[in-house]
Amino acid sequence: VDKCGGVGEQSEQQLKLLRRCGLPTAFYSTRHCFNDHAHHTCCMLGPEARESTMLQYQTAATSTETVGRAAEHAFRHLAGESPGENDTIPWCTSMYSMVCSSMASRYNDGTHVLFINNPGDPGN
Numbered sequence: 001v002d003k004c005g006g007v008g009e010q011s012e013q014q015l016k017l018l019r020r021c022g023l024p025t026a027f028y029s030t031r032h033c034f035n036d037h038a039h040h041t042c043c044m045l046g047p048e049a050r051e052s053t054m055l056q057y058q059t060a061a062t063s064t065e066t067v068g069r070a071a072e073h074a075f076r077h078l079a080g081e082s083p084g085e086n087d088t089i090p091w092c093t094s095m096y097s098m099v100c101s102s103m104a105s106r107y108n109d110g111t112h113v114l115f116i117n118n119p120g121d122p123g124n
Contacts (some may be wrong), residue, residue: 007033009050010025010031011035011037013034013047014033014034014035016032017033017034017042017117018033020042020115021033021034021042021076021090021114021115022042022078022090023042023078023090023091023092024074024077024078027054027074027078029070029073029074030074030092032067032092033092033123034092034119037094037119038095038096038097039093039095040092040095040096040115040116040117040118040119041072041092041093041094041095041099041100041113041115041116041117042090042092042113042114042115042117043090043092043093043099043100043103043112043113043114043117044088044089044090044110044111044112044113044114045067045068045088045089045090045091045111046086046088046109046110046111047085047086047087047105048107048108048109048111049068049083049103049104049106049107049109049111050066050067050068050069050071050072050089051066051068052066052067052068052100052103052107061106063084067091067093070091071087071089071090073090074090074091075089075090086110088109088110088111088112090114095116097115100112100113101113117124
């Protein structure tokens with residue numbers, strides 16, 4: 001098994017961005033974050049956004065879960081405990097579909113964009 005639990009090597013840039021966002025490294029569910037062409041928004045999800053079924057995350061070829069559940073699993077993996085009922089917690093979302101901004105407008109629960117990575121800028 002490689003250092004990422006089967007997800008391949010992670011670049012120093014991806015590791016830096018995952019840490020900056022507050023997401024675990026070497027964790028299967030965050031392998032796509034800051035590592036593809038779309039998922040470069042670090043979004044802080046509030047409690048209502050986490051409960052939403054509006055967004056689904058593909059966990060395997062045949063299964064999905066809500067983005068909120070995936071974010072809670074990542075939080076528990078890193079923090080060793082579940083997030084508080086009213087906490088905002090990090091997740092990476094697509095910068096193209098403006099998912100985080102849409103959820104922030106829909107829910108008045110503290111959901112907000114923490115930062116957006118520019119994948120074409122090596123200085124990020």
